[in-house]
Amino acid sequence: MFIANYLGLLHGSEIHLRDSLKKVAEHHKNEPDIEYICKMLASWSEVHIQNLERFLKQYEEHKESEPDKLQHSLFQGTRKGGLGLLRDLHDLYLLASEVELSYMVILQASQALRDKELENFCRDSVKETERQVNWLKTRIKQSAPQSLVAAG
Amino acid sequence: MQQTRDSIKDIWGERTPYYGSWPERVDERTLEEPERWVQSACVLCSNDCAMDIGVKDGKIVGVRGRAVDRVNRGRLGPKGLHGWEANNSPDRLKFPMVRKNGKLERATWNEAMDLIVRRSKEIVKSHTASAIGFYTTGQLFIEEYYTLGVIGKAGLGTPHMDGNTRLCTATAAASLMESFGSDGQPGSYTDLDTTELIMLVGHNMSNTQTVLWARILDRLEGPNPPAIVVIDPRKTWTADKASVHLAPRVGTNVAVLNGLEHLLIESGNIDTEFIEQHTTGFEALKKALSSYTPDAVEKITGIPSGDLLRAAELIGRAKSMVSTCLQGVYQSMQATASACQVNNIHLLRGMLGREGCGILQMNGQPTAQNTRETGCDGALPAFRNWDNPDHIEELARIWNVDPVIIPHWSPPTHAMQIFRYCEQGSIKMLWVSATNPAVSMPDLARMRAILDKHDLFLVVQDAFLTETSHRADVLLPAAIWGEKTGTFTNVDRTVHISHKAVDPPGEARPDLDIFLDYARRMDFKDKDGQPLIKWGDPEGAFEAWKECTKGKMCDYSGMTYEKLSQGSGIQWPCNEKFPDGANHIYTDFVFNTSYENCETFGHDLDTGAVTSPQEYKAIDPKGKAWLRAADYHPPHEVPDGEYPFWLTTGRVVYHFHTRTKTGRSRQLYDAAPDAFVQIPEADASRLGIKEGDWLEVTSRRGMVQVQAKIGRIEPGQLFIPFHYGYWDGDFRPRAANELTITEWDPVSKQPHFKYAAVNISKISPQQLSEDPDKEKHRGVFQSIGSLIDTISGAILIGGKH
Ligand code: SF4
Numbered sequence: 023m024f025i026a027n028y029l030g031l032l033h034g035s036e037i038h039l040r041d042s043l044k045k046v047a048e049h050h051k052n053e054p055d056i057e058y059i060c061k062m063l064a065s066w067s068e069v070h071i072q073n074l075e076r077f078l079k080q081y082e083e084h085k086e087s088e089p090d091k092l093q094h095s096l097f098q099g100t101r102k103g104g105l106g107l108l109r110d111l112h113d114l115y116l117l118a119s120e121v122e123l124s125y126m127v128i129l130q131a132s133q134a135l136r137d138k139e140l141e142n143f144c145r146d147s148v149k150e151t152e153r154q155v156n157w158l159k160t161r162i163k164q165s166a167p168q169s170l171v172a173a174g
Numbered sequence: 175m176q177q178t179r180d181s182i183k184d185i186w187g188e189r190t191p192y193y194g195s196w197p198e199r200v201d202e203r204t205l206e207e208p209e210r211w212v213q214s215a216c217v218l219c220s221n222d223c224a225m226d227i228g229v230k231d232g233k234i235v236g237v238r239g240r241a242v243d244r245v246n247r248g249r250l251g252p253k254g255l256h257g258w259e260a261n262n263s264p265d266r267l268k269f270p271m272v273r274k275n276g277k278l279e280r281a282t283w284n285e286a287m288d289l290i291v292r293r294s295k296e297i298v299k300s301h302t303a304s305a306i307g308f309y310t311t312g313q314l315f316i317e318e319y320y321t322l323g324v325i326g327k328a329g330l331g332t333p334h335m336d337g338n339t340r341l342c343t344a345t346a347a348a349s350l351m352e353s354f355g356s357d358g359q360p361g362s363y364t365d366l367d368t369t370e371l372i373m374l375v376g377h378n379m380s381n382t383q384t385v386l387w388a389r390i391l392d393r394l395e396g397p398n399p400p401a402i403v404v405i406d407p408r409k410t411w412t413a414d415k416a417s418v419h420l421a422p423r424v425g426t427n428v429a430v431l432n433g434l435e436h437l438l439i440e441s442g443n444i445d446t447e448f449i450e451q452h453t454t455g456f457e458a459l460k461k462a463l464s465s466y467t468p469d470a471v472e473k474i475t476g477i478p479s480g481d482l483l484r485a486a487e488l489i490g491r492a493k494s495m496v497s498t499c500l501q502g503v504y505q506s507m508q509a510t511a512s513a514c515q516v517n518n519i520h521l522l523r524g525m526l527g528r529e530g531c532g533i534l535q536m537n538g539q540p541t542a543q544n545t546r547e548t549g550c551d552g553a554l555p556a557f558r559n560w561d562n563p564d565h566i567e568e569l570a571r572i573w574n575v576d577p578v579i580i581p582h583w584s585p586p587t588h589a590m591q592i593f594r595y596c597e598q599g600s601i602k603m604l605w606v607s608a609t610n611p612a613v614s615m616p617d618l619a620r621m622r623a624i625l626d627k628h629d630l631f632l633v634v635q636d637a638f639l640t641e642t643s644h645r646a647d648v649l650l651p652a653a654i655w656g657e658k659t660g661t662f663t664n665v666d667r668t669v670h671i672s673h674k675a676v677d678p679p680g681e682a683r684p685d686l687d688i689f690l691d692y693a694r695r696m697d698f699k700d701k702d703g704q705p706l707i708k709w710g711d712p713e714g715a716f717e718a719w720k721e722c723t724k725g726k727m728c729d730y731s732g733m734t735y736e737k738l739s740q741g742s743g744i745q746w747p748c749n750e751k752f753p754d755g756a757n758h759i760y761t762d763f764v765f766n767t768s769y770e771n772c773e774t775f776g777h778d779l780d781t782g783a784v785t786s787p788q789e790y791k792a793i794d795p796k797g798k799a800w801l802r803a804a805d806y807h808p809p810h811e812v813p814d815g816e817y818p819f820w821l822t823t824g825r826v827v828y829h830f831h832t833r834t835k836t837g838r839s840r841q842l843y844d845a846a847p848d849a850f851v852q853i854p855e856a857d858a859s860r861l862g863i864k865e866g867d868w869l870e871v872t873s874r875r876g877m878v879q880v881q882a883k884i885g886r887i888e889p890g891q892l893f894i895p896f897h898y899g900y901w902d903g904d905f906r907p908r909a910a911n912e913l914t915i916t917e918w919d920p921v922s923k924q925p926h927f928k929y930a931a932v933n934i935s936k937i938s939p940q941q942l943s944e945d946p947d948k949e950k951h952r953g954v955f956q957s958i959g960s961l962i963d964t965i966s967g968a969i970l971i972g973g974k975h
Contacts, residue, residue: 053594054917058810059781104598156783163584164591167333172304173600 025131026081032124033074039117039154040067046110049100053107059157060114066150067121073147077140104169108162115158122151176236177203181252182845185827186380186388191396194367196389200248203255204228204236211238213739215245215662215670217313217655218253218830220343220537221383222664224743225250227258227656227675234261234656234676243742245363245668251384253830256842258656260835261676266637267651268680278649283681283691286648290605291695293631297602298330307334307592307601310550311608312342312539313831315660315672317715318685319541319548320722321707322607323555325689328573329698329706333581334601336552337545338609340589341925342538345504346665347546347553348922349513350535351774353521353800354760355767356557357546358727360520361496361532362745362757363666366390366400369530371492373403375516376427376502376928377536380411381827387412401488405430406502407822408852408893409886418485421888422475424820424929425507425809431515432806433471434486436463438522443490448524452763455801459518462803474806476888489519494530501538501824506928510921511779511804518801527760534665539831541662547728548719552586556726557766557773560586561787564770572722574700585784588923589615590916597624603631607685608652612641612947613832613899616914616925617875622947635688638834641899641947652685653678654835659712660686661738667745667755669730671738686712724749727759727766764797779804782920809929811915813890817873817931819857820891823910824928829897837902849898849908851880851934854889858882861936868939873932876912879942892932900947907946 047060101109125148132140178201179187190197208228216223216237224243228236237258241248270286271278297305308326310319326335347357354360366372366389380387393400394415404416405427413419422430438444439460449456468479489495497520503512517533525531537543549555558565560582570577587595593615595601615621625632625645634646637654657678663669678684690707698706709715713735723746724731732748732755745755766772775790777783779802813820828845829836836842851869863869867882871892880894887893894910913932918925 052597054590054915055782055920058917059920062780062807104595104600153778153781153783156778156785157781160585160781160783164587167583168304168587168595168600172301172595173598 025128025135026078028124028128028131029074029078029081032121032128033071033078035117035121035124036067036071036074039114039121040064040071042114042117043067045100046114050107050110056107063154063157066154070147070150073143077143104165104173108165108169111158111162111165115155115162118151118154118158122148122155125151175205177255181250181255182828182841185252185384186391187249189395190392192367192392193396193398196247196367196392198241198248200239200241201250201255202236202238206230206235208235212673212675213240214656214672214675215743216250216254217540217662217672218257218835219383220540220542220665221245221386222540222662222668222670222743223250223254223385224670225254229675232676234258245664245666245743246385249385249388252828252842252845253836256839257830257835259840260838261654261656263638263838265639266679266682267639267649268682269651270681271646271649273647278644278646283683286650287691287695290633290648290692293603294696301602303330303332304334305600305602306330306332307587307595307604308332308336309589309592309604309606309609309611310335310337310545312337312339312537312542312545313608314541314685315658315662315712316541316544316548316719317660317712318689319544319550320555320719321686321689321693321715323549324573324707325693325698327549327554327580328575329693329696331579331581333584334587334592334595335550336587336589336592337542337550338589338611338614339539339542339545339551340923341614341927342501343504343542343546344551344588344924345509345513345919345922346499346535346537348510349517352510352514352776352779352802352921353517354765355771356727356773357553358557358759358766359534359665359667360526360758360760361534361666363389364757365496365530365532366393369400369494369496371401371403371488371495373405373489373495373497374412375405375431375497375499376504376506377498377500378406378408378410378412378502378824379498381825382500383536384827391415401492403485403488407888407891417488418481420477420481420485422477424822424891426475426806427503427506427512428508428515428804429466429471429474429806430477430482431512431519432463432466432804433468433482434489435459435515435518435522436466437468437483437486438490438519439463441486441490444522445524448763449522452798453521453801454795454798455803459801459803462805489523495520495523495525496530496532496534498534498536500536502928504922504924505926507809507926508779508804508807509919509924511802514779514802515804521799521801527758527763532758537665540664543663543665547663552588553773556723556728559773559775561775561784573706574702575706576701590918590923590925593621593624596627596630599629602629603633605633605635606642607635610640610642610832610834610899612645613909613911614896616911616927617916618909618911619876619946620916635685637682638901640832640834640901650688651680651682652688653682657682658684658686661716663746668743669733669738669746670743671735673739686715765799767795767799768797769794776800777921779921780807810917811929811931813931817933819932819934821871821873821913821930821932822891822893822928823896823914824893826895826897829895831897832899833897834901849878849880849895849910850883852883852887852893853934854887854891855885856889858884861934863936868937868942869934870937871913871932871934873913873930875915876907878908878910878912879906879937880908892934896927900945904945906942906944912946
């Protein structure tokens with residue numbers, strides 16, 4: 023059973039997303055909406071991470087060694103300026119999408135496992151992940167034309 | 175001098191108690207006997223009181239209220255009775271000016287406009303129209319906004335158009351859209367004449383719309399007076415009249431309103447049939463509210479649970495109800511979410527669309543409604559949806575242009591973002607009309623730096639030298655109210671016409687003429703090679719606007735200049751069905767939420783993320799209103815050891831905006847000559863501060879030095895009025911916005927002027943700092959030549975500090 027590995031993957035992705043959101047919030051302070059919204063979105067991930075712990079423990083003994091290579095790093099570090107912001111948001115979007123997808127995968131598995139609690143956790147959390155993804159999409163759409171066309 | 179009353183001393187005037195139909199009382203003030211009267215309406219707050227302008231020898235000599243008008247029945251407040259004096263002020267801008275070698279110098283209209291057109295064309299060529307932005311106001315006329323809107327959206331095709339209405343009224347629009355599908359006020363002033371309960375949320379009406387407040391004072395002294403519920407952290411004159419005054423901690427509106435909704439649902443004081451048939455989202459709302467018990471609300475807001483219960487009981491019992499919101503909601507945390515909760519209360523109780531029941535999501539400025547309607551604030555004209563291709567097609571048809579020119583690929587850029595793009599350099603030309611961001615925007619040090627940027631070509635169109643206009647590269651002298659004809663609309667959808675009474679001074683021109691001249695020189699064409707702008711005067715512009723609104727909710731098609739010039743102002747919708755306008759909208763409780771009609775597909779109230787058209791289609795409520803739920807979130811900046819006080823900002827009764835007009839009336843000036851800081855008694859005595867002591871107030875953004883006024887504010891909070899800048903003399907730092915945060919509501923994008931963490935310390939008068947805008951005297955005031963005497967005259971009025 024690979025469920026523990028996938029939970030680990032989700033856990034890693036959530037941590038990565040939370041930390042990257044915080045970095046972007048800090049780095050793009052001059053864009054005030056970015057600062058406080060990214061902080062708020064990071065706090066949602068933080069709660070997910072805490073709630074995940076018990077499921078990680080629960081399935082720990084089933085952990086297999088194979089899919090660790092699934093862990094990869096998307097977010098390298100923040101960049102400057104309007105285009106930099108767009109690229110950072112782009113990365114955040116991919117990170118958040120990865121989290122969203124992981125929830126979907128685990129949600130499917132949780133149903134096969136008849137693990138109602140895990141299922142509910144996934145359903146509740148992924149709603150917030152979707153909101154994270156939606157905000158990133160909205161903000162990216164807004165900055166794209168200005169950064170690519172008018173700047174420079 | 176003739177005056178029917180002294181409005182400086184007695185702000186609201188004599189009572190005319192009533193129930194049902196508000197009696198007339200005509201207020202008048204003239205300095206000389208007028209030769210003739212010209213129909214108009216006041217533009218010094220969002221009430222839009224109808225008035226006649228008295229003219230003698232080609233000069234405005236006074237005003238009187240119009241008894242026939244539904245808005246004010248003849249009354250005028252202090253600003254209306256005095257503010258017109260600004261028209262005659264000797265320091266009006268009379269000639270165009272162009273910056274040469276760092277100094278503004280007198281130029282001809284031809285030179286000035288030619289320069290603007292040359293720069294526009296260069297910028298469009300090398301960077302596209304997305305490098306040009308417009309920042310307008312809530313104080314021009316429909317005709318001017320609509321013309322500017324067509325220029326920006328179908329001529330240039332820039333997504334960067336907004337108004338200072340972003341600061342005053344964006345949340346009103348946003349919350350109406352989130353709840354009812356589109357902008358459009360579901361209330362009427364006549365609702366106040368019979369209603370059983372009035373709830374004022376973050377709205378100090380006694381100061382902000384004095385004539386509307388007089389209407390309520392008259393109800394309170396008449397038979398069947400309404401109950402008054404006030405939600406405001408300050409003990410205002412409005413709060414003095416409250417049956418229940420809830421004084422929450424700054425930034426906790428959502429928690430208070432959630433608490434009220436929770437109690438209404440718990441006690442069964444809701445209209446379940448209405449909810450069932452005309453709303454969607456009740457179960458989710460109920461769930462979200464479940465934790466907002468009176469005790470929980472008391473913990474967050476500091477409001478005693480007994481008070482909350484009393485307010486909920488009053489609201490629950492009332493058979494009719496009017497609510498109003500203003501800046502205490504709009505410029506605070508979770509602005510849109512809070513305003514939506516007020517809409518929810520009316521939806522839960524089925525209290526709208528009929529006599530005595532309405533919501534007035536107030537506007538701050540006289541013509542702010544029109545900035546929104548015409549599309550000058552980013553929205554598309556007549557409440558069209560930028561995300562709905564059919565709406566874009568429709569506009570393109572009306573304007574006879576290719577739809578691709580109309581920017582609709584992403585949400586229109588809001589003011590704060592426009593200035594951010596200027597700061598980053600991707601907007602290279604900014605055209606500011608009739609507003610003063612160098613005093614009215616948050617975080618002024620940052621704002622001045624942006625306006626001073628060398629790579630930003632700044633065009634300013636104004637009637638006076640202001641903290642903003644002296645920074646212009648091209649400064650265009652504008653005619654103002656009384657010197658041009660046009661129409662505008664207030665919060666109860668009443669449209670007034672204001673006729674030209676006198677000529678503008680010098681070479682000053684109406685804003686409409688300036689925009690038309692720009693369009694001509696830019697040679698904007700429609701699809702058939704004909705001029706894009708097909709009108710050449712106000713009436714022509716109004717006719718074009720009528721065509722744009724025909725069949726939409728804000729339907730003006732049944733109005734004409736002639737009809738508007740007869741008696742009272744007329745409410746929209748005005749069309750074949752309602753030839754004299756309609757007192758209420760949504761009388762059938764079918765709201766504008768269907769996919770085809772809605773102005774927005776909605777937002778996530780916490781993040782501002784937009785709902786996509788596909789998502790909306792899946793949940794299309796087809797005419798039912800949205801009950802929007804929101805959880806309370808603490809403000810992003812809270813008092814701490816370093817900055818232990820909450821600062822909140824707002825108006826005083828005698829002034830408007832940045833005092834460009836009201837500061838030029840001697841009596842209004844004298845009534846409230848300078849900024850101050852209001853400080854609670856307890857904090858003052860703890861810190862040994864006495865009335866009139868000089869205090870330095872600091873935040874993470876900046877500092878002001880103001881004198882103390884003690885009392886009438888909750889412990890831990892401070893209040894500074896936002897009107898005071900630097901145009902009228904050499905001052906120490908005193909503009910409230912030196913202190914405020916650059917931060918905005920995620921949905922309405924309205925800035926958070928209502929809270930910032932600050933500290934105070936006592937200083938001596940010898941410790942006062944230099945004017946942060948002192949450049950103005952070197953930069954411009956000296957270079958105007960012929961104007962120099964009158965400028966120093968203005969400084970004399972201001973007095974040296
Ligand atoms: S209430 Fe407003 S519109 Fe009416 S006179 Fe006063 S300032 Fe003018």
